[in-house]
Amino acid sequence: MIVGATALALGLVQIDANLDRAGLQERWPWLFGAGAAGARGMLAAIASSMITVAGVAFSITIVALTLASSQYTSRILRNFMRDRTNQIVLGAFVGIFIYCLVVLRTIRGGDEGAFVPPLSVLVAVLLAFVGIACLIFFIHHIASGIQAETIIKAAADETIDAVDRLFPKEMGEEANAQQDAEMPAEESQWHPVAALRTGFIQGVDGESLLKAARENETVIRMERGVGEFIVEGAPLISIAGNARDDKFSDRIDSIFTIDHQRTMLQDAGFGVRQIVDVALKALSPGINDTTTAVTCVQYLSAILARLAARRIESRYRMDTAEHGGQLRVIARGPTFDGLLAEAFDQIRQNALGNVAVMLALLTALEVIGSRTQDPQRRSTLRVQADLIGDAARSSITVSHDLDAAQSILKGLDRKLAGPCKPFAAAENQSS
Numbered sequence: 001m002i003v004g005a006t007a008l009a010l011g012l013v014q015i016d017a018n019l020d021r022a023g024l025q026e027r028w029p030w031l032f033g034a035g036a037a038g039a040r041g042m043l044a045a046i047a048s049s050m051i052t053v054a055g056v057a058f059s060i061t062i063v064a065l066t067l068a069s070s071q072y073t074s075r076i077l078r079n080f081m082r083d084r085t086n087q088i089v090l091g092a093f094v095g096i097f098i099y100c101l102v103v104l105r106t107i108r109g110g111d112e113g114a115f116v117p118p119l120s121v122l123v124a125v126l127l128a129f130v131g132i133a134c135l136i137f138f139i140h141h142i143a144s145g146i147q148a149e150t151i152i153k154a155a156a157d158e159t160i161d162a163v164d165r166l167f168p169k170e171m172g173e174e175a176n177a178q179q180d181a182e183m184p185a186e187e188s189q190w191h192p193v194a195a196l197r198t199g200f201i202q203g204v205d206g207e208s209l210l211k212a213a214r215e216n217e218t219v220i221r222m223e224r225g226v227g228e229f230i231v232e233g234a235p236l237i238s239i240a241g242n243a244r245d246d247k248f249s250d251r252i253d254s255i256f257t258i259d260h261q262r263t264m265l266q267d268a269g270f271g272v273r274q275i276v277d278v279a280l281k282a283l284s285p286g287i288n289d290t291t292t293a294v295t296c297v298q299y300l301s302a303i304l305a306r307l308a309a310r311r312i313e314s315r316y317r318m319d320t321a322e323h324g325g326q327l328r329v330i331a332r333g334p335t336f337d338g339l340l341a342e343a344f345d346q347i348r349q350n351a352l353g354n355v356a357v358m359l360a361l362l363t364a365l366e367v368i369g370s371r372t373q374d375p376q377r378r379s380t381l382r383v384q385a386d387l388i389g390d391a392a393r394s395s396i397t398v399s400h401d402l403d404a405a406q407s408i409l410k411g412l413d414r415k416l417a418g419p420c421k422p423f424a425a426a427e428n429q430s431s
Contacts (some may be wrong), residue, residue: 001091002098009102009120036040036109039121043107046128047100053135054093060139061086064146071287072151073277078153083145089138096127147291148282151406152275154301159271160306162264166334167310190221191242192235196253201226203257203266206317206329212251213239213328214319225332227267230258268307269334272343275300283350283357293351294360300343301364308372312336337380340368348388352395355404361388370414377415385412 065080066137081084082404103124108115143152201224213220219240224230262270279296282289317329344361351357362385392405 001088001095005095005099006102008123012120012123013103013106013117016119017115019119028157036107036114036116039116040104042121043100043104043124046131047097047104049128050093050097050131052099053131054090054097057090057093057135057138060142060343063091064110064142068146068151069324071146071281072148073278073281075274075425076151076155079151079158080145085141085317086138089134089141089399092134092182093131096124096131099127100124130285137166148289149276149295152292152295152299153279155271155274155278157302158264159268159303162271163303163306163310166266166268167307167312172289189240190238191240192223193237193239193249193252194233195224195230195236195256195258196232196249198232199260200228200229200262201256202259205255206331208255208330209252210319212248212255216248219327219330221305221330222332225334227262227269228332229333268303269339269342272300272303272339275303276343276346279347280350283347283354290354290356293347293354293357296355297344297347297360297364301367304340304343304364304368305371307336307339308368308374308377336377340380340384344384344388346389352391355396355398355401358388358392358396359404359408362405362412366408366415369412382416385409385416 061080065077068080069077103117103120106115106117106120110242204222204226209220216239221238221240223235223237230236234257262273264270275296279293279300281287282292282296312335313331313333315331316327317331319326319328343362347357348361351361365385365388369378372378382422389405389409392402396402396405
């Protein structure tokens with residue numbers, strides 16, 4: 001935006017140099033009638049105002065980041081930093097400042113060979129009004145952006161996009177039992193290849209990994225998956241057969257993207273982690289914000305309901321038929337069971353005695369269960385319902401509150417086609 005403002009200023013000054021400036025001033029004096037001193041004063045005022053407002057906007061952004069980090073979690077700061085609206089507004093302020101500086105240096109008084117670019121000065125005034133509008137919009141946007149619902153929805157929308165991208169409906173054929181049996185049976189037949197860097201695995205080039213296994217006529221087993229933390233020297237992959245040289249290790253290192261933080265590119269679990277962290281912060285004694293925790297559970301249910309109907313690719317990756325169709329890669333990736341546990345386990349453990357959150361968790365399981373017919377996934381949901389039931393039974397002492405949970409549990413029985421453990425009121429304890 002700064003480059004664009006500079007180009008706009010130079011272009012308009014060049015146009016002004018070829019205009020009939022005297023005629024413009026006579027025809028529209030209220031638009032183009034400013035002299036050199038007046039134009040300089042106006043541009044200086046606009047420039048100083050814009051750079052001051054830019055500093056205020058930067059300060060507001062830092063304060064918003066600090067509040068969001070302490071109130072929710074530091075992992076949502078990346079959403080503020082990548083917010084295109086904030087970037088455009090801050091760029092507009094600095095761009096207007098640069099525009100005024102470039103135009104200001106072209107104005108000359110009478111002793112210097114008078115030159116006042118009327119069109120450029122008029123555009124500077126119009127840009128000042130644009131800057132005022134940007135400031136008003138920015139204040140509204142930043143106030144809306146730090147609300148819990150806005151932050152949670154932004155993380156959920158990004159996670160749902162990742163689910164749609166990583167788990168489309170058609171994922172190809174699954175490996176059959178015969179292909180599974182072709183794996184080396186003994187652990188001694190696997191030779192580890194160590195990681196050359198420390199950090200989170202952000203992504204894996206699956207095609208290159210498959211190609212490396214094919215060219216070396218071996219099977220590669222991933223020891224760490226996307227989103228997991230790896231320490232330099234720890235096994236990153238294992239290969240079947242003889243160990244390979246350092247050149248092979250360098251090639252494997254180039255296939256894995258490892259850095260200091262997780263991203264959403266190939267890691268839908270990171271989005272789930274962000275929302276769970278917000279819920280845990282809301283459930284902490286220092287904040288105690290049940291409504292935010294319930295909102296997090298509701299958005300987690302939307303993500304998992306989307307995932308429940310999707311096919312997750314088999315961890316056994318085969319060569320194409322033209323290359324023999326042999327097993328080449330044993331991947332380590334996300335599972336429905338793992339993401340469900342990531343979403344609900346810690347919230348359940350930290351919501352003991354919180355009736356609203358317990359009911360929200362059971363309602364979420366009901367919604368997710370209605371989206372899948374897979375027996376294994378339904379079994380996982382039943383296990384999670386039993387765990388929530390045990391937590392509620394041990395922490396909620398009021399029978400009336402447990403009756404509401406029992407009602408939801410009956411709905412789960414019907415939807416999951418299998419009995420869950422019934423709720424029972426805990427013995428009343430003296431306060």
